[in-house]
Amino acid sequence: GLGVGFIWIEIPLMQRFTLLLGSPIYSISITLASLLIFSGLGSLLAHVLEKRMGNPKQWVGLLALGVAVYLLSSIFLWNHIVNTAVSAPFLVRAMICGAILLPLGLGLGMFLPLGLQLVGTHHPSGVAWAWGINYGFTVLGSTLSIVIAQFLGFSVVLLCAACSYLFAAAAFWKLHGALQSRCSVVKA
Numbered sequence: 001g002l003g004v005g006f007i008w009i010e011i012p013l014m015q016r017f018t019l020l021l022g023s024p025i026y027s028i029s030i031t032l033a034s035l036l037i038f039s040g041l042g043s044l045l046a047h048v049l050e051k052r053m054g055n056p057k058q059w060v061g062l063l064a065l066g067v068a069v070y071l072l073s074s075i076f077l078w079n080h081i082v083n084t085a086v087s088a089p090f091l092v093r094a095m096i097c098g099a100i101l102l103p104l105g106l107g108l109g110m111f112l113p114l115g116l117q118l119v120g121t122h123h124p125s126g127v128a129w130a131w132g133i134n135y136g137f138t139v140l141g142s143t144l145s146i147v148i149a150q151f152l153g154f155s156v157v158l159l160c161a162a163c164s165y166l167f168a169a170a171a172f173w174k175l176h177g178a179l180q181s182r183c184s185v186v187k188a
Contacts, residue, residue, distance in 0.1 A: 004137045006039075006108060008160050009104070010031065013035075013101070015149075020081070020093050021094065031097065034098050038105025038106050039108045040109060041105070042109020063169070067162065068166055070103065070104055071159070071162040115172055115175075118176060
């Protein structure tokens with residue numbers, strides 16, 4: 001769910017920020033750099049939050065819900081943002097893009113390290129499989145993103161991304177619960 005979901009967010013946002021930044025080259029570079037930097041910071045913060053908040057099972061669901069709400073609101077607020085900021089100087093528009101992507105990137109970056117840690121704690125050999133599956137679905141997601149966008153639009157791709165992250169949270173819950181019950185049986 002994460003490989004597909006991340007690319008389903010990345011591609012539509014690159015397309016949408018082209019309207020605000022005036023060029024696909026600026027849009028791709030600013031969107032890609034911002035999402036990668038902010039999701040990297042989110043990966044670092046995931047372990048800090050896990051230490052402070054304890055069991056990640058509860059807040060992974062809230063995080064996925066937050067990503068879904070963020071994406072849905074961006075669909076409805078996008079035209080207003082573009083109309084308001086399009087006349088601003090380029091540097092201001094670039095900073096607006098970064099500000100829009102900051103909370104999203106932080107949230108997106110937390111999922112993979114938490115999932116990898118969960119898998120790695122109970123099945124260390126499964127971590128390599130998780131990385132491979134994530135990469136494979138990212139490649140598949142990039143192709144599907146374009147196909148979905150051509151027939152249904154980029155807003156539908158963002159809706160699919162929201163669903164993908166909700167699916168990923170549900171999978172995390174199920175895996176976490178299964179591994180916790182398995183650990184309880186083994187300890188007994």
